[in-house]
Amino acid sequence: MCGIVGYIGREGNASDILIDGLRRLEYRGYDSAGVAIFDGDVIDVRRAEGKLNNLEGEIRTAPIEGRVGIGHTRWATHGKPSERNAHPQRAGSVVIVHNGIIENYRELRRQLEADGRTIESDTDTELIAHCIEQSIDHGNDLLAAVREACGRLTGAYALAALSERDPTTIVAAKNGGSPMILGLGEKQAFLASDIPAILPYTRNMAFIEDGEFAVLRESGIEIFSSTGAPSPREFKTVLWDPISAEKGGYDRFMQKEIFEQPRAITDTIGTRIDETALDIDLDGIALDPAWANDLSRISLVACGTASYACMVGKYMIEHIAKIPCEVDLASEFRYRNPILNDRCIVVPVSQSGETADTLAALREGKRQGARIISITNTRDSTIARESDDVLYTHAGPEIGVASTKCFTAQVTALYLFAVKLAIVRGLLDRDERERLLRELTSLPRVVQETLALDEQIKELAHKYFKKSDFLFLGRGIMFPIALEGALKLKEISYIHAEAYAAGEMKHGPIALIDENMPVVVIANKGPLYDKLISNLEQVRARDGQVIAIATEGDTEIADKANDVIYVPDLGDFLTSIIVSIPMQLFAYHVATRKGTDVDQPRNLAKSVTVE
Numbered sequence: 148m149c150g151i152v153g154y155i156g157r158e159g160n161a162s163d164i165l166i167d168g169l170r171r172l173e174y175r176g177y178d179s180a181g182v183a184i185f186d187g188d189v190i191d192v193r194r195a196e197g198k199l200n201n202l203e204g205e206i207r208t209a210p211i212e213g214r215v216g217i218g219h220t221r222w223a224t225h226g227k228p229s230e231r232n233a234h235p236q237r238a239g240s241v242v243i244v245h246n247g248i249i250e251n252y253r254e255l256r257r258q259l260e261a262d263g264r265t266i267e268s269d270t271d272t273e274l275i276a277h278c279i280e281q282s283i284d285h286g287n288d289l290l291a292a293v294r295e296a297c298g299r300l301t302g303a304y305a306l307a308a309l310s311e312r313d314p315t316t317i318v319a320a321k322n323g324g325s326p327m328i329l330g331l332g333e334k335q336a337f338l339a340s341d342i343p344a345i346l347p348y349t350r351n352m353a354f355i356e357d358g359e360f361a362v363l364r365e366s367g368i369e370i371f372s373s374t375g376a377p378s379p380r381e382f383k384t385v386l387w388d389p390i391s392a393e394k395g396g397y398d399r400f401m402q403k404e405i406f407e408q409p410r411a412i413t414d415t416i417g418t419r420i421d422e423t424a425l426d427i428d429l430d431g432i433a434l435d436p437a438w439a440n441d442l443s444r445i446s447l448v449a450c451g452t453a454s455y456a457c458m459v460g461k462y463m464i465e466h467i468a469k470i471p472c473e474v475d476l477a478s479e480f481r482y483r484n485p486i487l488n489d490r491c492i493v494v495p496v497s498q499s500g501e502t503a504d505t506l507a508a509l510r511e512g513k514r515q516g517a518r519i520i521s522i523t524n525t526r527d528s529t530i531a532r533e534s535d536d537v538l539y540t541h542a543g544p545e546i547g548v549a550s551t552k553c554f555t556a557q558v559t560a561l562y563l564f565a566v567k568l569a570i571v572r573g574l575l576d577r578d579e580r581e582r583l584l585r586e587l588t589s590l591p592r593v594v595q596e597t598l599a600l601d602e603q604i605k606e607l608a609h610k611y612f613k614k615s616d617f618l619f620l621g622r623g624i625m626f627p628i629a630l631e632g633a634l635k636l637k638e639i640s641y642i643h644a645e646a647y648a649a650g651e652m653k654h655g656p657i658a659l660i661d662e663n664m665p666v667v668v669i670a671n672k673g674p675l676y677d678k679l680i681s682n683l684e685q686v687r688a689r690d691g692q693v694i695a696i697a698t699e700g701d702t703e704i705a706d707k708a709n710d711v712i713y714v715p716d717l718g719d720f721l722t723s724i725i726v727s728i729p730m731q732l733f734a735y736h737v738a739t740r741k742g743t744d745v746d747q748p749r750n751l752a753k754s755v756t757v758e
Contacts, residue, residue, distance in 0.1 A: 149246040150175035150220040153307045156335020161216035168344035178223040179233035183242040184216035194233035219244035226269030238276035240311040245272040247304035247325040293318045317363040327355040336363040353380045400746045401547035409591040411552040414541035415559045425580040427567040432536040439571045448477045448508040449496040452550040458627035460561030468568035477504040487515035495521045498553040500528020549638045586718045597728045608736030619646035621669040632730035640738040649682040660691040672698040
């Protein structure tokens with residue numbers, strides 16, 4: 148989730164244009180920033196750790212003049228945030244910027260080091276620069292060298308490259324989910340990760356597709372296929388206003404973030420799966436088998452949506468890793484005087500890494516000698532700094548107050564944690580490990596398929612948006628998903644909604660059900676399906692309006708519900724993420740139909756930093 152910008156032309160100073168573009172892309176990452184600009188016959192690289200204003204300060208002190216350059220703002224994946232790991236990365240005469248994750252970077256690094264190459268950073272990006280430089284050394288021009296280097300890469304990427312041996316050209320390449328936009332001006336050309344970065348300079352734009360390469364010169368832009376054949380492209384006029392551009396063409400940030408979930412999950416999985424060894428690398432977090440087998444308990448602590456992610460995580464940890472697991476609201480944790488020791492893990496979960504109650508729970512756990520392994524989306528946050536270890540989600544900045552992509556990224560991280568613990572404890576045979584990891588690698592694709600339900604759910608929302616109360620029901624791992632669905636609806640539409648474990652319905656909530664009460668029932672195929680159907684029958688017997696979320700291929704459910712949303716099945720655990728997608732879309736469309744402020748709902752803030 149990094150930001151890339153590039154410029155070549157006669158009309159402006161590259162430094163000013165790149166910095167302005169990076170400012171519009173800073174939402175994509177703010178761990179570090181840098182630019183590389185041709186200053187005469189050499190490329191001048193400037194980088195700074197932290198937010199963009201640190202880089203701006205350096206350039207103000209020592210300005211750079213030039214007409215060709217590339218820039219980058221970083222959301223760290225490989226290598227901790229630092230000046231050394233900031234982009235652009237250099238190898239000899241080649242400088243590149245890169246967005247994405249190179250999955251075979253370990254193998255690539257071994258090959259390059261065997262060739263005598265000295266690797267200066269911890270990034271996967273520098274390795275690409277070395278591959279390009281090697282190819283140029285063998286006589287290729289920059290385009291051919293980038294093509295040859297990309298042939299050695301496995302993973303998703305968007306990149307732009309400069310070479311001191313060809314000061315009139317920028318070459319860009321794309322593969323996988325990372326976006327790359329091209330812009331044409333009068334005797335100038337642009338590239339960027341997102342439209343807002345170059346919208347002030349041109350509205351004449353096109354997109355690079357997967358497997359394509361673009362050559363930018365003052366005279367224009369050429370696009371080539373993976374085989375090197377020309378791939379002509381029509382540049383179209385973009386009519387967005389600046390605010391619409393920041394939203395990527397979506398109506399609201401929340402909508403954009405819902406549809407970013409396949410990418411957020413992909414980045415959270417990243418290169419943590421070793422498909423050869425059927426193992427997981429949690430970014431170097433040490434989990435000794437003897438220690439792991441001696442654990443007495445894991446305590447997950449969080450607030451709001453993150454607490455529901457923890458409830459899903461509890462099912463995963465207890466079922467997969469066989470370790471007793473508690474979930475506490477962080478605001479209650481330390482006040483109930485929990486009993487902890489050095490055989491316990493406390494896992495604080497927080498998007499911002501600054502949630503006051505969660506931070507207080509962390510400190511209580513540390514005071515009692517528990518190991519702290521936090522899950523957060525924000526590097527160098529207070530929670531990250533005070534933890535023994537950190538498992539980062541890579542959802543990217545989330546602007547909408549109601550969390551969507553950060554929730555599913557947190558559940559993904561908890562699944563990684565559960566499976567890794569089970570592997571360390573020797574609980575999974577090869578077939579089980581293969582199945583669990585295969586389901587995980589399928590998750591981004593299945594989430595993408597589930598997002599195709601958007602129009603159906605929009606129609607459903609228009610049918611029910613005038614209702615004043617909703618009841619959400621789920622069983623097992625789907626109970627916390629029901630809680631999250633009810634919370635989403637409350638947060639952004641201001642409709643009263645409650646969620647219950649479906650087996651509890653007859654112990655009170657059934658009194659609420661009548662012909663005016665829509666009941667959202669998570670009725671996916673699973674171990675408790677028959678019991679859930681029995682609960683659903685009790686709702687129908689009292690004239691409740693049933694909206695069922697069911698597994699594709701379930702022919703029985705249609706006779707028992709007023710409306711059915713069918714979702715794919717992805718096993719006992721990850722289907723919980725799939726089911727959360729229609730919940731988010733339903734809340735979003737109900738809220739927009741009611742005309743509420745979806746991105747900034749009343750009385751709520753994105754990060755709660757007071758107790």
